Amino acid sequence: MADTSPAALAKELLAILDRDERRIERIDDYIHGRHDDPYMPPQADDEYRLLAKRAVSNWMPLLIGTPAQALYVDGYRAGTAGAGLPKASSSTSTQWAHWQRSRMDARQAAVYRGALGYGHSFVLTEKTKKGVMSKGLSAKRTAALFEDPANDETPYAAITVVSKPRGEMPGKARLFDGRNEYPVQFKSYTDPDSVRVGTGKRHGANECPVTRFAASVDLEGRTIGVVEPMIPLQDRINQTIFDLLVAQTYTSHxxxxxxxxxxxxxxxxxxxxxxxxxxxxxxxxxxxxxxxxxxxxxxxxxxxxxxxxxxxxxxxxxxxxxAGPIGSLIDSVDMSIRHLAAVSQTPPHHLLGQIANLSAEALLAAETALSRKITEFQSIFGESWERVFRLAAEMEGDTAAQDDFSGEVQWRDMESRSLAQAADALGKLGDQLGIPKRGLWKRVPGVTQTEYEDWEQMAEDDDSVGQLATALTRATPDTASTSVPASPDSEAVAA
Incomplete structure (x- = not known):
């Protein structure tokens, strides 16, 4: 039987961090422009080495930022709290209050960028003095264990390193299992004998409070982001630009x-x-x-x-x-960037900056692959956020919301459409298909959750005023149509 004691879990998780450290550091280097040098002669002088340094053209942040900038959670629609009970309002729900308290409107981007860059990132949900809050954790310092890493959304243990060892000072980490949190000290990832686990304390949930955000998970449980597959193409671009710089320096004059x-x-x-x-x-x-x-x-x-x-x-x-010709080298750079765009499903005009003479249909076709990619990320990350919301509700003591598996996050529509186009399309949906007008409010470009709920409140107020006016009208007799019998004297005068 496997040892599931806190000490054994801590050693196993630290070993995972050690195993993945080299791979993740390589990805981190390429994200921040620290690339492998292009090939040069062994006797290369300082001028050659300077050209190699200037040849680095880092495309990785753009490959991460393009889909990440289209991912923005703008609301959360809670499911039914129970049989026959209505859905809760987002702004007043326990889950959305936790979101605002955690300042996730701004912090969510770092979670997506970490997942897209390294393949996965994590979010920790915990009780604080300010209430239940969540925060992102880097894949460079965090690891989790799953019984079935390909299909399970709930890890049975996770560890995050707070500080690495420095000299005689041991490193510190936090270990989470299904019920408790443990302080951990260690001298090295590769020294299991130095691992010390302190006394645990309840973290407030009935399962591990760490949630994984994976950009892509295969059936073996392996995660992969958008950077690692593009490293060979990035090296090819750097080599081509280095050859171009050498040609410019020595043969183009x-x-x-x-x-x-x-x-x-x-x-x-x-x-x-x-x-x-x-x-x-x-x-x-x-x-x-x-x-x-x-x-x-x-x-x-x-x-x-x-x-x-x-x-x-x-x-x-x-x-x-x-002078020697350099046109072929410029064409080679252009071709390499187009290959990068095709493999990464990034529209070519995002990388090349060539947008002139493109029709609306051509632009739509170029954006189709990216839109599909973003939709896939929204589906994957949306499930992770829903688990975070359920954990927050459980820690807040909201027993109905903690079992709400029908709730869903609402992603902001980031497509660039004019308000006039959207109004025309929404009007046709309401008039021709009979869709209720309130059901189309969320599809207005740029509308936020707060604005949407303000509209609902104003509509309810207008309905209340209208119902009151109708009731008063019905209760007031119509004097103009009421007949009054004439007296005998009046008849005599008329005669």
Whole structure:
């Protein structure tokens, strides 16, 4: 039987962090522009190495940021709390109050970027002095154990490193299982004998409060982000740009040459005794300066675009060598970037900046692959957020909401459409298909959860005023239509 004691779990989780550290550090290096050097000759000088440093063109942040900027949770629709009970309002629900308290409107982007970059990230839900709050955890410092990593959403244990070992100071971590949280100290990931686990305390949930956000999980439980598959293509782009810089530096300029002309020599002054002097007043003669081998040293020629060379000897010939072509290298860079766009499902105009002369249909077709990719991420991350909301409700003591598996997060529509287009489309949906108008309010571009609920409240207020006016109208008799019987005297006067 496997050992599931806190100490055994801590050792296993730290070993996982050690196993994945090299891979995640490599991904982190590529995200932040620390790429492998392009190939260069073994005897490359400092100029070559400088060109290799400048050849790094980091596309990884764009591959992460493009889908991440389209992921924004804007609300949460709670499911039915019980049989026959209505759905709760988002702004007043326990789950959404926890979201606002955790400042997740701003912090959610870091969770998505971590998952897209490294393949997975985590969110910890815990009780604090301010109430139940959630925060993101990096994959570089956090690991979790699953019985079935491909299908389970709930880990049975997780650890997050608070501080790494420094000198004699041990590292500190927090271990979570299904009921308790334990403080952990360790000297190294690879030294299980140094692991010390303290006394546990209840964390307030009946399952591990750490939730995994995975960009993609295969049936083996392996997670992969958008960076790691693109590293070979990124290296290819860097190599091509390095070759372009080398060609620009050494072969892209016209070279001028001269034949049949002896270069001027460096001269040194001699005094009356034939000794070398630097005082022009004592100089009586001069001779060419010699190097260690006894050969004359040529003088440097200050030649630029403002100067020209001439020679008295008619046998001297001047000429020039044409510059080497670099157009093929520029085309190669363009092709490599297009390959990167195709493999990463990123629209080419996002990477190349070429958007001129594209019709609306062409732009829509270019964005289709990215839209499908974003929809997939929304489905995956949405399930993770729903577990976070259930954990928060459980810790808050909301027993009905903690078992709410029919609730769902609401993603903001980030497509760029004009308000006039949206109003026309929504009007047709309401008029032609008979969809209730309130059901279309959430599809208005840019509307927030708070605005939506304000509209609902104003609509209810208007309905209440209208119902009151109708009731008063019905209760008031119509004097104009009421008949009054005439008296005998009035009839006589009329006669």
């Amino acid at each position: 016209e070279v001028r040459y001269v034949t049949g002309m002896a270069p001027p020599l460096q001269m040194e002054m001699l005094d009356e005794q034939g000794q070398v002097t630097t005082d022009p007043a004592l100089a009586v003669d001069s001779r060419p300066k010699l190097d260690a081998a006894g050969n004359p040293i040529p003088a440097a020629i200050n030649h630029n675009a403002r100067r020209f060379l001439f020679a008295e000897d008619p046998d001297v010939k001047f000429g020039s060598l044409p």
